[in-house]
Amino acid sequence: MPTTGTGDETALPLSDITVVDLTQVIAGPFASMQLGDLGATVIKLEAVGRGDRSRSLQPSPAYFDSINRNKRSVAVDLKSEEGQEVAQTLLADADVFIESTKPGRAESYGLGYETVSALNPELVYCSISGFGRDSPYEEMPAWDMLVQGMSGIMSITGTEDGPPLWSGLPVGDLIAGSYAVQSVLAALYARENGEIDGEWVEVPMFDAAISWLTARAGHSFGTDEPFPRLGTRHPSIAPFGVFECADDSIVVPAGTDSLWNGFCRALEAPELLADERFETLDDRVANREALLAEVEPIFDSRPAAEWLERLRDEGVPAGPINDTRSVWDDEHVEHRQLRQSMPRENRQDAEVVDSPVHFSELTTTLEVPPQRLGGSTDDVLSEYGYDDDEIERLRNDDIVE
Amino acid sequence: MPTTGTGDETALPLSDITVVDLTQVIAGPFASMQLGDLGATVIKLEAVGRGDRSRSLQPSPAYFDSINRNKRSVAVDLKSEEGQEVAQTLLADADVFIESTKPGRAESYGLGYETVSALNPELVYCSISGFGRDSPYEEMPAWDMLVQGMSGIMSITGTEDGPPLWSGLPVGDLIAGSYAVQSVLAALYARENGEIDGEWVEVPMFDAAISWLTARAGHSFGTDEPFPRLGTRHPSIAPFGVFECADDSIVVPAGTDSLWNGFCRALEAPELLADERFETLDDRVANREALLAEVEPIFDSRPAAEWLERLRDEGVPAGPINDTRSVWDDEHVEHRQLRQSMPRENRQDAEVVDSPVHFSELTTTLEVPPQRLGGSTDDVLSEYGYDDDEIERLRNDDIVE
Numbered sequence: 001m002p003t004t005g006t007g008d009e010t011a012l013p014l015s016d017i018t019v020v021d022l023t024q025v026i027a028g029p030f031a032s033m034q035l036g037d038l039g040a041t042v043i044k045l046e047a048v049g050r051g052d053r054s055r056s057l058q059p060s061p062a063y064f065d066s067i068n069r070n071k072r073s074v075a076v077d078l079k080s081e082e083g084q085e086v087a088q089t090l091l092a093d094a095d096v097f098i099e100s101t102k103p104g105r106a107e108s109y110g111l112g113y114e115t116v117s118a119l120n121p122e123l124v125y126c127s128i129s130g131f132g133r134d135s136p137y138e139e140m141p142a143w144d145m146l147v148q149g150m151s152g153i154m155s156i157t158g159t160e161d162g163p164p165l166w167s168g169l170p171v172g173d174l175i176a177g178s179y180a181v182q183s184v185l186a187a188l189y190a191r192e193n194g195e196i197d198g199e200w201v202e203v204p205m206f207d208a209a210i211s212w213l214t215a216r217a218g219h220s221f222g223t224d225e226p227f228p229r230l231g232t233r234h235p236s237i238a239p240f241g242v243f244e245c246a247d248d249s250i251v252v253p254a255g256t257d258s259l260w261n262g263f264c265r266a267l268e269a270p271e272l273l274a275d276e277r278f279e280t281l282d283d284r285v286a287n288r289e290a291l292l293a294e295v296e297p298i299f300d301s302r303p304a305a306e307w308l309e310r311l312r313d314e315g316v317p318a319g320p321i322n323d324t325r326s327v328w329d330d331e332h333v334e335h336r337q338l339r340q341s342m343p344r345e346n347r348q349d350a351e352v353v354d355s356p357v358h359f360s361e362l363t364t365t366l367e368v369p370p371q372r373l374g375g376s377t378d379d380v381l382s383e384y385g386y387d388d389d390e391i392e393r394l395r396n397d398d399i400v401e
Numbered sequence: 402m403p404t405t406g407t408g409d410e411t412a413l414p415l416s417d418i419t420v421v422d423l424t425q426v427i428a429g430p431f432a433s434m435q436l437g438d439l440g441a442t443v444i445k446l447e448a449v450g451r452g453d454r455s456r457s458l459q460p461s462p463a464y465f466d467s468i469n470r471n472k473r474s475v476a477v478d479l480k481s482e483e484g485q486e487v488a489q490t491l492l493a494d495a496d497v498f499i500e501s502t503k504p505g506r507a508e509s510y511g512l513g514y515e516t517v518s519a520l521n522p523e524l525v526y527c528s529i530s531g532f533g534r535d536s537p538y539e540e541m542p543a544w545d546m547l548v549q550g551m552s553g554i555m556s557i558t559g560t561e562d563g564p565p566l567w568s569g570l571p572v573g574d575l576i577a578g579s580y581a582v583q584s585v586l587a588a589l590y591a592r593e594n595g596e597i598d599g600e601w602v603e604v605p606m607f608d609a610a611i612s613w614l615t616a617r618a619g620h621s622f623g624t625d626e627p628f629p630r631l632g633t634r635h636p637s638i639a640p641f642g643v644f645e646c647a648d649d650s651i652v653v654p655a656g657t658d659s660l661w662n663g664f665c666r667a668l669e670a671p672e673l674l675a676d677e678r679f680e681t682l683d684d685r686v687a688n689r690e691a692l693l694a695e696v697e698p699i700f701d702s703r704p705a706a707e708w709l710e711r712l713r714d715e716g717v718p719a720g721p722i723n724d725t726r727s728v729w730d731d732e733h734v735e736h737r738q739l740r741q742s743m744p745r746e747n748r749q750d751a752e753v754v755d756s757p758v759h760f761s762e763l764t765t766t767l768e769v770p771p772q773r774l775g776g777s778t779d780d781v782l783s784e785y786g787y788d789d790d791e792i793e794r795l796r797n798d799d800i801v802e
Binding site for chain 2: 011013014015016026030034038054057058059060061062063064065066067130131132134135136137139140141142143145146148149150151152153154155156157158159162163164165166167168169170171174175178179181182183185186187188189190192193195196197198199200201202203204206207208210211212213214215216217218219220221222223224225226227229230231232234236240241242249250251253255312315317318319320321322323324325326327328330331332333335336338339351353354355356357358359360361362
């Protein structure tokens with residue numbers, strides 16, 4: 001099986017790419033982290049004295065660490081002219097700029113698209129915004145939960161008799177970050193094969209979230225009805241969902257006839273298999289309540305672990321409902337080493353979740369642990385031609401940190 | 402602003418790429434659709450007589466249509482030797498193969514990695530699976546809802562006093578599809594710049610979902626506690642969330658001091674701004690219940706539309722809770738034309754959601770409307786060297802449809 005983090009840098013897909021990153025909190029940092037996982041050198045620009053707003057979000061620094069490995073932190077005051085010159089120096093030599101500043105902010109820093117593409121016509125400039133330019137909401141800052149509400153995502157999360165709820169994942173942010181990666185990679189490919197020189201791409205969080213409605217949108221296009229909130233009930237499959245065992249709940253999606261067979265065998269309930277009320281999938285959905293009345297007491301008679309084993313032995317998918325702590329003890333998660341510790345000098349190790357992508361010839365990497373604010377300021381400035389005296393002076397003038 | 406679908410094919414990032422797609426339902430089709438949006442020619446292989454399982458999911462064909470534009474449908478019986486030869490002929494000339502078959506299934510079709518890469522060493526072969534090879538769950542079929550349960554996503558969705566719920570979006574599927582696009586693009590880039598010949602990449606749904614826990618995982622890494630289910634409550638910000646107006650609910654994320662100022666102005670409640678219980682963000686969180694007791698009656702006194710206007714006028718982000726039908730009437734969504742109709746010959750238009758990515762030099766496209774099963778069988782076979790008689794014979798033998 002392909003592995004990650006072998007350290008063979010020649011096999012990193014983006015080993016020749018440098019990304020300058022002016023984003024914070026979740027959407028942008030999630031994107032630049034993934035470009036870093038793919039081998040890009042990511043230079044994260046942060047405000048002097050404060051840094052990425054998520055550095056102070058609790059628990060600190062675990063919140064920040066979870067989406068900021070594989071980045072070199074450079075703290076620079078972009079309100080100052082000299083700070084802007086630092087950023088422009090980096091951008092003149094970069095392949096990608098990814099930014100999520102408020103409308104007009106990048107321009108006020110001397111980092112607007114026109115300015116920067118004049119310095120570096122081959123740059124891929126990616127703007128993550130709430131609603132994008134040319135929107136009635138252009139000036140409105142987007143928050144994940146606002147996007148979840150406005151996009152329809154909240155409306156389909158929750159129970160039928162309860163109010164709309166937020167998805168537990170900050171999907172408004174993460175979807176946008178994911179499209180930012182997609183669009184940057186597509187532009188780098190097009191640049192590499194000569195189709196374009198440089199590119200400016202915009203990823204609005206709102207539009208991104210809406211595009212994920214997919215089949216939920218299809219439901220409304222086809223029926224002219226809103227997609228309902230279903231809690232843990234499947235509209236057209238039974239038995240399917242959460243079952244309470246003697247000690248804990250499990251998820252069992254027995255979505256086909258052959259799985260229904262295995263389900264009945266696992267429950268040692270051949271009478272259900274013979275019951276004409278449950279013969280076809282449509283029958284089982286039509287008689288869902290009767291079906292549940294039969295199986296619920298059976299599940300209640302044994303502990304979850306035993307049901308998982310019995311169901312899986314019969315080829316029926318079944319799993320526990322893990323929480324964000326118990327998931328790391330899952331057998332597969334441990335075997336795949338999805339949770340990784342990245343050692344840091346004079347600091348606690350950073351705990352991170354590895355990339356889920358398993359290449360064969362290529363690899364992903366976990367190279368640079370999440371850094372303190374300005375952890376690479378000196379190194380980066382020195383690599384870009386600033387001598388020690390200049391760096392010292394910029395630091396004394398609070399231009400960099 | 403950049404536009405989509407201009408029809409200038411030279412500006413499509415993947416205009417030189419051909420993808421053979423052997424996936425169904427959501428995860429894989431979502432991935433191949435996005436590669437098609439970026440300009441790739443996607444040939445979708447489907448079972449004779451049945452096709453993608455989602456063709457029969459209700460509402461039909463709206464469900465299928467929502468994730469299958471920009472693909473040419475070729476119906477072929479992969480259990481037959483001649484059908485396998487058709488697939489191999491296409492793959493010998495393709496850039497990308499994306500498949501989400503059960504473990505061992507592709508091999509039994511003569512489409513395993515070893516076989517196909519021998520035919521075409523430059524192929525990017527992408528396998529979307531539930532748990533991947535070398536997993537204790539390797540044999541277990543994955544379903545979106547199983548992945549949501551096992552990954553921790555369910556555990557953080559719902560209310561504090563209610564059970565874990567599914568996220569309304571099929572995130573288990575969509576996240577995997579999204580990583581499939583990312584890994585294919587990264588491999589195409591590496592192939593284009595000479596770093597690799599071909600590639601085999603594996604995207605397990607379970608691992609993909611876990612990687613999206615990001616800051617939710619960070620919470621558990623930092624506190625050794627599970628991230629809670631919060632319904633629509635923010636753990637460390639107030640006022641923030643859902644407010645019930647006279648006629649409807651809205652979302653208001655007033656997450657900073659300056660937004661708190663605007664919030665009080667919009668509510669015409671200067672007394673709140675002066676109230677020492679609500680002075681700092683920490684104060685407002687500590688006295689959340691008292692704060693809500695003050696503002697709830699105020700929201701209840703006017704309709705949602707009026708509050709949205711007042712809040713936005715004061716620079717406070719605020720939005721309605723749209724459902725999957727009302728979202729298409731949103732001013733921004735209409736202006737951006739995110740919902741598009743794709744005309745089809747002798748059939749109802751297909752309704753689709755456009756790509757959210759806005760390029761400047763490049764473009765995305767909506768070119769091929771979702772097709773009937775086998776809608777491009779003849780054309781594709783003919784382009785790949787099959788003559789009319791052969792196609793006729795294959796059809797008579799139920800090898801193709």
